[in-house]
Amino acid sequence: MKTIQELEEIRKRTFETIKVRREHSGTRIVVAMGTCGIKAGARDVMVSIMETVAEDNLTDVVIAQTGCTGNCDMEPIVEVYRPGQDKVTYVKMTPEKVAKIVKEHLAKGKVVSEYTMNS
């Protein structure tokens, strides 16, 4: 038999895994997955985002993907949307770089400016 606390834990835990089905107002991290992106390693980037988000138990984050953004020489490209913040575009991503973005930008809101488009 479950206790009320256990029920609450199931609720929180399961909600984290299925909340993408509800209107989402939190952080969105989008990986460009055009053919060029995939060729440049976007899939590894995507997988490492998923792993880091799960390991760090980040809540309120949705991972999505998009097609080619038209900057093929800068792939893999990752965009981060946070409420109240302008879109930040990171370029030439690797699994290592992206782990840092998850830990800094997604978790704490701090833009990792050395990886952005204009730096």
Add this chain to the structure above:
Amino acid sequence: MKMYRSHIMVCKGTGCNSSSSELIAQNFEKELKENGLENEVIVERTGCFGLCALGPVVIVYPEAAFYSQIKPEDVHEIVTEHLLKGRVVKRLLYHESIDGDRLKPLDEVPFYQKQVRIALRNCGVINPENIDEYIAFDGYKALTKALTEMNSEQVIDTIKRSGLRGRGGAGFPTGNKWEFAAKVKDDQKYVCCNADEGDPGAFMDRSVLEGDPHAVLEAMAIAGFAIGASQGYIYVRAEYPIAVKRLTIAIGQARQYGLLGKNILGTGFDFDIELRLGAGAFVCGEETALMRSIEGKRGMPTPRPPFPAVKGLFAKPTILNNVETLANVCQIILKGAEWFSSMGTEKSKGTKVFALGGKINNTGLVEVPMGTTMREIIYDIGGGIPNGRPYKAAQTGGPSGGCIPASEIDVPIDYDNLIALGSMMGSGGLIVMDDTTCMVDISRFFLDFTVDESCGKCTPCREGTKRMLEILERICEGKGEEGDIEKLESLARSIKDTALCGLGQTAPNPILSTLKYFRDEYEAHIRDKKCPAGVCQALLEYKISDEKCKGCGICAKNCPASAISGKPKETYLIDQAKCIKCGVCMSKCPFKAIAKE
């Protein structure tokens, strides 16, 4: 539970399931594996999304991309394009869900825009076979709240103040029903759920059971707590195999978690639920007949009083509620009576689910606030009538109801307005009719249903409805006589007044309502032997057009009744006395020279 970046929701409601949605789900699983995506993307099978006309339907999150009329062979493209490369497959999207290059959020799609989903809130959103997903969206929170923060009076008071009325037909206030049963003292009481759903055209109860079975279980437990019952029964028709399967799974999971059974959540409250399968006799949906059927007896109505709240199942105090009624209960407990009663009209609160059918583009299930007009339902949500034909009427309330004519299309729909129009809410079947529907034929259809389903226990219903049907059949066959309308009216009155149960008492409603608004159609059938809508075969004439007929003689060769004669190259002629109205000539004429009118 594992985290997946993307969720593919495949509708496995009865509609989509019958058009290969299981194969689609399996293809997704296979393709995901082949593309190495099985750890990133999950496939969930859900209940009905509502837009059954567009089935099979698939929604992919987080984009909420709404794919419609998917074929198993389309799956490959969705996986390799959308899920692998992040490019939504526009070709397969429901056309109203895209706005130029933008994917509209679901609540901006016209079909969903005016809807408010309370009873259907989880349908299409959760995997109904996974109790954890139900819990994730606040499932069993209302039961916890009721058991730990409220007493039974407070629960009943909340339901009363919410204004919730029964969605099974009569619209009786749910809180009052619970209060009656709570006040009767007895060692054993029962909560029953009516999932018999006999109205032709209605399938909202089935969809709730298929899409969100725990919502019904949780509400029944709350009802049990409110009236002091420890046992519940769900009476569900055996023709609903998916609903039965999902209920069985849900009951098993709820027991395993201790949300049903003894000492629920350690609060000392005991409540369990069993399923009872009905054989699908319409009259078994009537409350007293339903209880006799659960007791293992023949499902025949018994007189009231005594009312079930006093002496119901096994002669013990019992409440019976409809599936959709129950599906509202948990949200009311969680969000409060004021939240619920802020929606709807003065005397009809909250929302109502309608099953749209007939001559309408988006057939399916919609949930709208009470007070929405027929025009909004049909045109804004339902996408209007096919081929732009004019609206003639909408039939509500099934065999117990009547028609809303075009002149009343802007009346806000609630229990009382529908009754005032001579129809009723019923369970929420809504059949749209255009100018090609014959209203005499419609009442014949519903009466035919009633005659079939009458249990035969009382004479007015057994004999009276049969007499009425005979008259209607005669009228449709062109053998109507002066005085038939008056005969129908007097029979209707006496059946209404003397039948034992609701089936007989409401059986004349479709006739009375069509007589009220479309009396001229009855008169045309009887006096002029004409069917203005062109439906009643016996009253139609096949005619050959002078201008179009080339005198080829093909029609005459094919006529089984040798009713056509003529000379080559001249206009042929049909002898109406010989014609048996088979329509062969019309389908054979190569020059479309034959029309029926």
